[in-house]
Amino acid sequence: MDWNNVVWDSSMWLLKAYVMTVVAFVVVVILLARFTKWGRQFWRFAAPYFDPRRSLKPLTILAVLLLSTVFAVRMTVLFSYWYNDFYDSIQNLDEPAFWHFLRVFAILATVHVVRALVEYVIGQTLDIDWRTWLNHHLVDDWLDSRAYYRDRFLGDAIDNPDQRIQADITNFVTTSRSLSMGAVTAVLSIVSFTGILWDLSGPMTVFGVEISRAMIFLVYIYVLVTTAVAFWIGKPLIKLNFLNEKLGANFRYALIRVREYGESIAFYRGENVERRTLAGRFADVIRNMWQIVFRTLKFSGWNLTVNQTAVIFPFLVQGPRLFTGQVSLGDVMQTSQAFGQVHDSLSFFRESYADFASFRATLIRLNGLANDNLHAAELPVLKTGKSGDDLQVEKLDVRIPTGETLIEGLALTVTPGQSLLVKGPSGSGKTTLLRTLADLWPYADGTVSRPAGEAIFLSQRPYLPLGSLRTALAYPKEPTASDDVVRGALSRVSLGNLSDRLDETADWTRILSPGEQQRLAFARVLIARPAVIFLDEATSAIDEGLEHTLYTLLRTELPDSIVVSVGHRSTLNQFHSRGVELEGEGRWTESELVG
Numbered sequence: 200m201d202w203n204n205v206v207w208d209s210s211m212w213l214l215k216a217y218v219m220t221v222v223a224f225v226v227v228v229i230l231l232a233r234f235t236k237w238g239r240q241f242w243r244f245a246a247p248y249f250d251p252r253r254s255l256k257p258l259t260i261l262a263v264l265l266l267s268t269v270f271a272v273r274m275t276v277l278f279s280y281w282y283n284d285f286y287d288s289i290q291n292l293d294e295p296a297f298w299h300f301l302r303v304f305a306i307l308a309t310v311h312v313v314r315a316l317v318e319y320v321i322g323q324t325l326d327i328d329w330r331t332w333l334n335h336h337l338v339d340d341w342l343d344s345r346a347y348y349r350d351r352f353l354g355d356a357i358d359n360p361d362q363r364i365q366a367d368i369t370n371f372v373t374t375s376r377s378l379s380m381g382a383v384t385a386v387l388s389i390v391s392f393t394g395i396l397w398d399l400s401g402p403m404t405v406f407g408v409e410i411s412r413a414m415i416f417l418v419y420i421y422v423l424v425t426t427a428v429a430f431w432i433g434k435p436l437i438k439l440n441f442l443n444e445k446l447g448a449n450f451r452y453a454l455i456r457v458r459e460y461g462e463s464i465a466f467y468r469g470e471n472v473e474r475r476t477l478a479g480r481f482a483d484v485i486r487n488m489w490q491i492v493f494r495t496l497k498f499s500g501w502n503l504t505v506n507q508t509a510v511i512f513p514f515l516v517q518g519p520r521l522f523t524g525q526v527s528l529g530d531v532m533q534t535s536q537a538f539g540q541v542h543d544s545l546s547f548f549r550e551s552y553a554d555f556a557s558f559r560a561t562l563i564r565l566n567g568l569a570n571d572n573l574h575a576a577e578l579p580v581l582k583t584g585k586s587g588d589d590l591q592v593e594k595l596d597v598r599i600p601t602g603e604t605l606i607e608g609l610a611l612t613v614t615p616g617q618s619l620l621v622k623g624p625s626g627s628g629k630t631t632l633l634r635t636l637a638d639l640w641p642y643a644d645g646t647v648s649r650p651a652g653e654a655i656f657l658s659q660r661p662y663l664p665l666g667s668l669r670t671a672l673a674y675p676k677e678p679t680a681s682d683d684v685v686r687g688a689l690s691r692v693s694l695g696n697l698s699d700r701l702d703e704t705a706d707w708t709r710i711l712s713p714g715e716q717q718r719l720a721f722a723r724v725l726i727a728r729p730a731v732i733f734l735d736e737a738t739s740a741i742d743e744g745l746e747h748t749l750y751t752l753l754r755t756e757l758p759d760s761i762v763v764s765v766g767h768r769s770t771l772n773q774f775h776s777r778g779v780e781l782e783g784e785g786r787w788t789e790s791e792l793v794g
């Protein structure tokens with residue numbers, strides 16, 4: 200190594216190696232994306248992110264990261280030559296050279312440290328940027344396709360989308376980077392250090408046959424055979440890692456449910472049942488973990504043995520040549536280092552198998568989520584038009600997923616100011632009818648047109664989003680109403696006591712009683728003033744006196760709104776002008792009511 204020209208030589212090397220690396224990298228990614236299943240799954244989330252028409256930033260970061268990776272290999276090559284020269288200075292008892300090479304080492308080490316830190320920042324920038332993009336992309340799809348709700352209608356709905364969005368995206372991004380950059384480093388090191396070993400290795404006699412440059416062949420045979428065995432031992436890890444994620448998420452889901460339904464469970468004293476469920480799910484996690492442990496034991500045992508054996512290998516080969524004066528101490532040390540590099544680099548593919556296994560599992564889970572989003576979007580919906588001021592239903596057939604008919608040939612027209620009460624025995628399809636009118640139910644045919652204005656659906660358990668009371672009162676819109684309007688609405692639904700807590704952020708679902716939550720939903724309606732209001736047993740937790748007040752408010756404050764209620768109580772009759780009775784098996788009858 201000519202240390203006087205090291206900067207120029209290294210720059211030229213860097214330039215050549217970089218161009219070749221970029222070309223090879225692109226070709227390999229294209230081939231993998233074309234010819235392997237996991238490559239296609241990876242490409243699905245990589246291609247749109249790296250698309251230069253969207254932004255040049257990702258490709259730029261990747262280009263810099265590749266440059267840094269190539270630079271790192273050059274640094275290891277320089278260190279290897281440094282070893283040779285440094286140990287030669289010791290063998291020759293050449294003190295000036297000894298000190299000179301220590302100074303060279305200080306410079307090399309400084310460059311190495313700075314490069315490593317810069318690479319860390321660039322790598323993290325790529326991870327964060329890619330993760331942010333992928334998160335937005337998948338969350339948007341999940342919400343826009345309404346897969347968060349409608350995936351229940353898919354035959355093969357996925358488990359735990361929350362975990363896929365939160366954990367798998369992160370795994371995907373970090374492992375994509377670490378595996379790809381690791382592979383680049385490995386291949387480049389193999390090429391560079393094979394050259395160095397080539398120069399250092401001599402002939403060797405194996406079973407009476409002299410093989411020139413034997414070490415090169417030996418190291419390759421050694422690593423290729425050990426890698427093949429490692430792949431064979433490690434293969435079951437793919438499935439085990441997949442199960443690990445799935446079972447862990449199932450356990451977490453059971454825990455979340457206990458928290459969510461804490462009060463009901465506490466009233467039932469259901470701790471023992473919950474304990475059994477939790478213990479069962481946890482036992483599944485642990486059983487799978489032991490399987491991972493046993494498999495990893497075999498896998499790591501093999502890898503460690505292979506690595507330890509590799510330490511003495513170069514000394515066995517070069518030792519005799521050192522003592523016969525064919526090579527110097529520096530040559531032996533560089534051989535050991537170069538052999539180590541080639542061995543480690545070739546072993547990268549063997550040792551990364553566990554990471555790759557978990558990466559495959561992550562890819563399967565993310566693809567499942569993306570497919571689920573697509574399939575949910577493709578589920579049929581009854582197209583509801585928006586026209587005129589009336590709510591019009593024509594030839595509406597509603598079924599359940601198994602094909603049984605709930606409602607057949609429903610035809611209705613409700614004009615502004617009119618109110619309709621849907622009644623019928625439990626399970627006759629009342630809620631499903633409202634789902635159909637809200638474009639949520641996939642198993643329906645017919646025509647529904649709603650007035651152009653806003654429609655609000657109130658259910659038995661109103662949804663209160665995380666955030667302030669003001670946000671809950673405006674949901675799903677931005678809270679724009681003035682304090683006076685909001686406080687007025689609260690006081691009219693007998694929730695005046697909350698007037699001073701509008702900006703308090705709390706888990707309101709836990710604080711307010713079911714009846715208070717239902718009243719809050721009515722306040723929401725009074726503020727939003729929608730054209731159509733659908734109420735599904737929206738006063739079930741409220742006494743009849745308050746129910747009377749709330750319905751009277753609706754009718755007096757929103758006289759032009761269309762009201763469609765679902766309910767069992769006969770007290771509701773007085774607030775509705777018409778009624779529809781669902782009688783099961785598709786039958787229904789319409790009647791005039793007093794109200």
Ligand SMILES: Nc1ncnc2c1ncn2[C@@H]1O[C@H](COP(=O)(O)OP(=O)(O)OP(=O)(O)O)[C@@H](O)[C@H]1O
Binds near residue numbers: 351599605624629632
């Ligand atoms: N996601 C679903 N998958 C399969 N069947 C469903 C689904 N949702 C509802 N059903 C079925 O559709 C039928 C009608 O249910 P729906 O909730 O509309 O009845 P309902 O008249 O509102 O009952 P209730 O008065 O008890 O609230 C029931 O038999 C129910 O089991």
